[in-house]
Amino acid sequence: MASDNTTKACMALFIAGLFIISALVVIPVDTDGADGAGFTITDQKGNEVSFDGPVDHIVTVGKGITATVIQLGAVDKIVVADKYSNTDESSLFDAFRARVSEGKATAGGTIFDSGRESLKAEIIDAADKEKRFDRAKDVVLLTGSDTYLVKGGLIDFLKNEGFRVLVWNDVYEYDDIIALVKDISMIVTGKVSSDVDDMKAVKEKVSSKLSENGIIDAKKTKAFYVTYSGNVFKVGNKGSIATSMIEAAGGNAITIDTSKKGTTYERNLTEIIETHGKDVVIFADNTIMKNEKYLSDLRQAVGNDVKVVGLNPLWNNYSIESMEGVKTIAGAMYSDIFPEWDTSKSADSSDDNIIIYVSAAVGACVLILCAAVYLMRRN
Numbered sequence: 001m002a003s004d005n006t007t008k009a010c011m012a013l014f015i016a017g018l019f020i021i022s023a024l025v026v027i028p029v030d031t032d033g034a035d036g037a038g039f040t041i042t043d044q045k046g047n048e049v050s051f052d053g054p055v056d057h058i059v060t061v062g063k064g065i066t067a068t069v070i071q072l073g074a075v076d077k078i079v080v081a082d083k084y085s086n087t088d089e090s091s092l093f094d095a096f097r098a099r100v101s102e103g104k105a106t107a108g109g110t111i112f113d114s115g116r117e118s119l120k121a122e123i124i125d126a127a128d129k130e131k132r133f134d135r136a137k138d139v140v141l142l143t144g145s146d147t148y149l150v151k152g153g154l155i156d157f158l159k160n161e162g163f164r165v166l167v168w169n170d171v172y173e174y175d176d177i178i179a180l181v182k183d184i185s186m187i188v189t190g191k192v193s194s195d196v197d198d199m200k201a202v203k204e205k206v207s208s209k210l211s212e213n214g215i216i217d218a219k220k221t222k223a224f225y226v227t228y229s230g231n232v233f234k235v236g237n238k239g240s241i242a243t244s245m246i247e248a249a250g251g252n253a254i255t256i257d258t259s260k261k262g263t264t265y266e267r268n269l270t271e272i273i274e275t276h277g278k279d280v281v282i283f284a285d286n287t288i289m290k291n292e293k294y295l296s297d298l299r300q301a302v303g304n305d306v307k308v309v310g311l312n313p314l315w316n317n318y319s320i321e322s323m324e325g326v327k328t329i330a331g332a333m334y335s336d337i338f339p340e341w342d343t344s345k346s347a348d349s350s351d352d353n354i355i356i357y358v359s360a361a362v363g364a365c366v367l368i369l370c371a372a373v374y375l376m377r378r379n
Contacts, residue, residue, distance in 0.1 A: 054190035062143030064318030074188035111144040221333035224255040234264040249330035269301040
């Protein structure tokens with residue numbers, strides 16, 4: 001009888017534990033909207049496209065947009081993408097590459113002169129020959145320079161062929177990326193992804209925590225973005241996504257110069273350090289970080305005492321990954337306030353809430369196990 005009671009007690013504890021764990025471990029879900037509901041998306045050029053619900057197929061031109069669709073769990077809807085989405089070294093694109101190798105998607109053209117004609121042909125082929133794209137229901141998402149999209153005639157060509165087209169090529173702020181993710185998630189899932197709230201929450205957490213710690217205005221950490229092109233170092237200006245991420249992470253982006261037209265411009269790095277001091281944090285793009293010579297030249301210009309942090313290319317793009325960029329930048333500038341985001345201490349970029357949930361679940365299991373052992377020993 002005692003043994004039966006023990007067994008029943010253990011089973012009760014086990015079932016209770018399952019309820020506790022299920023309450024603690026929360027799986028993120030899409031919010032705001034439902035499959036099948038109609039909606040309209042307006043792009044940055046004022047084009048409006050109406051949808052009865054999420055699309056069945058999609059064309060993505062621009063690896064940032066491709067990455068966003070993949071991260072939203074809709075890689076199986078991509079039938080054509082630009083070649084850079086296929087050749088990017090990030091493992092994020094592996095799922096798309098697999099579809100290309102299986103013949104379920106095509107990637108080869110670009111928006112530039114050298115590849116625009118092949119890109120046109122691939123989109124036409126998907127719509128006409130292979131019947132993988134419905135011009136009346138599906139959509140082509142484009143990003144890139146107006147030189148090729150507008151003056152090069154790609155947008156007009158696609159519209160004249162009866163394709164529905166949406167264009168994003170003026171994404172300069174972190175908030176713009178959030179808006180882009182919101183629009184694309186509606187297009188491919190019919191709902192606003194929970195990633196949108198997560199991206200907003202990162203920026204809000206930074207603002208709140210810095211305010212609590214009295215980090216405002218002049219107290220903000222000085223920082224800037226640097227890249228290498230045209231055989232010279234160039235720094236981030238207004239309109240640079242990386243500069244925007246520095247600002248979203250609570251930094252003082254010291255290389256913003258409104259008299260300069262470009263999103264980056266040539267600047268003497270040694271002069272910047274001499275003017276602002278060695279407490280400046282430099283965020284370098286992948287072009288520099290993966291090239292020993294460029295990195296050595298950077299160190300020679302700024303010295304070995306200045307903190308230099310590398311940026312993942314997908315952070316500095318039209319991608320949900322920009323959220324991880326803001327976290328890393330904030331952790332690098334304010335490691336005492338955001339130790340969980342300081343990559344020099346921990347490489348774990350998991351969501352804080354997931355860590356809490358899992359820890360709580362493990363704790364619940366330990367308590368259950370201890371109670372079960374105690375009951376068995378009593379009997």
